[in-house]
Amino acid sequence: MLLAADVGNTNVVFALFEGREIKARWRIATDPRRTGDEYAVWLLQLAKLQGFRREDIDQIIIGSVVPRAIHNLTVLAEKYFGITPLVAGQGETAYRFELDIEQPSSLGADRALNTLAAHEKYEGDLIVVDFGTATTFDAVDFNGAYKGGIIAPGINLSLDALVGNTAKLPRIAIEKPASESVIGRNTEDQMLIGVFWGYVALIEGLIERMKREIGRPARVVATGGLALLFNEHTDLFDAVDSDLTLEGLAILAEQVR
Structure with missing residues (x-):
């Protein structure tokens, strides 16, 4: 095993x-x-x-x-x-796909593993969104080459900065606001609207810009802890694959067995 x-x-x-x-x-x-x-x-x-x-x-x-x-x-x-x-990425487990970026050695192992697994599991051009400490958006072309991406603060990191740098704002749990209104009537609701729907707007905006730049149809694959939460309340993703990074490790290990 x-x-x-x-x-x-x-x-x-x-x-x-x-x-x-x-x-x-x-x-x-x-x-x-x-x-x-x-x-x-x-x-x-x-x-x-x-x-x-x-x-x-x-x-x-x-x-x-x-x-x-x-x-x-x-x-x-x-x-x-x-x-x-x-x-991962060292010696016999060096990545066997093209890293078409300016500094290939700077690419995080998680993003490389997501690239490897996503290309094996899904067809065509891909945008892989990984909800971790940072939220990353990665472009993978139909040949499996890594073309670049985006790094944004993770939603928990954003919330930590908001609470940690203000005197009176309380700690809140990240969840979909109970009301569809985006005009909050109390402090907690206003924070939740800003964090949740603000983050949805960030994701929507960046995905749309990436799709325009890619210039071909691209499937959006989401992974990471909060992918399921956003998938329940938006139609942003074509697939949610919570184990993508781990599967990338399994695929890489298979290549050297």
Whole structure:
């Protein structure tokens, strides 16, 4: 079985694959200081509770946008599983699609993995929207080449900035406003309207501009934690694929088996 670790700025998601099927997943807050030993105590316990043994795992791959986390995850793989892990984008797992941008080495592993998985799963030109700590918009052409994209503050990051830099605004949960009106009658409603519908307007506007620039029909694929929320209340996306980044890791690992 394959153990894949998707290291984001906020969380690390571990997934156990049998082929392309995810059999289990576990999530922990990203902390570059967390040691390989600490990962092992947590991960092996959870795996055991779900009936998996460390001997079941014969391949490990890491995709990380936090470079400092890679060392400790490598320690986890080598010390507790006896496996030298693959690292997405490095060595034999170098990306085999064109990175048609000015600084290919600067592209985050998550966006490269989304590109790989989206092209394999969906046809034609694509726009991949990933709702993470930042919200990214990536253009993938019909040949699978990565053509560039957009980085915007994530919705939680925007809310944190709003609450953290004002004296009286309260912390609110991100959800669709109860009323269809965009004129709020109290502070909490006004904040929720601004955050939710303001973010929908940002997504709509950027997708429309990207489609015009691409100049051909492009499918919009959404991934990340808040993709389902926005999909329930808008018609922005042609597909929602919550496991796109993890599937990219599985595809990359298959290429070197």
